[in-house]
Amino acid sequence: MNHCVYQVMYHIVWGTKYRRKVLKEYTRVDLVKSVKKVQRRYPTWYVHELNIDEDHVHIVVEVPPKVSISKVVQEIKVQSSKDLRRRYKYMDRIYREVGIWEVGYFVSTVGLNEKQIRQYVQKQGEEEKGVDVTTEYS
Numbered sequence: 001m002n003h004c005v006y007q008v009m010y011h012i013v014w015g016t017k018y019r020r021k022v023l024k025e026y027t028r029v030d031l032v033k034s035v036k037k038v039q040r041r042y043p044t045w046y047v048h049e050l051n052i053d054e055d056h057v058h059i060v061v062e063v064p065p066k067v068s069i070s071k072v073v074q075e076i077k078v079q080s081s082k083d084l085r086r087r088y089k090y091m092d093r094i095y096r097e098v099g100i101w102e103v104g105y106f107v108s109t110v111g112l113n114e115k116q117i118r119q120y121v122q123k124q125g126e127e128e129k130g131v132d133v134t135t136e137y138s
Helices: 025-041 069-087 089-095 111-123
Strands: 009-015 046-052 056-062 106-109
Touching: 009 069, 009 111, 025 046, 025 069, 046 111, 056 111, 069 089
Parallel strands: none
Antiparallel strands: 009 056, 009 106, 046 056
């Protein structure tokens, strides 16, 4: 029996370097695979929502309280950058020195607004024809 019960969820957003619109439909599949790879490495991390627009990523993730959110973001950004640059040579040429992702990120706790935040993430990019990849992630 566990001695601790928790539900610590975060809404995280980060963008591509210089907000370039490089996350096309064909790259999104590989980005989802990268996030899945990180989740397999850290089975206590659970991705509830994931939506990718052309120049930024939204993710709602649940992690144990002992895990630093900066570690979560770092692991996902590093793994996805490696995978995308390995798969797409044009990205490697463009981003070899500076990396695919901007240095910073936005994070907020989900708390009692879980339903509203999940809906917000799901609707991201609809005006710009973004694609919700949550169903591909499940």
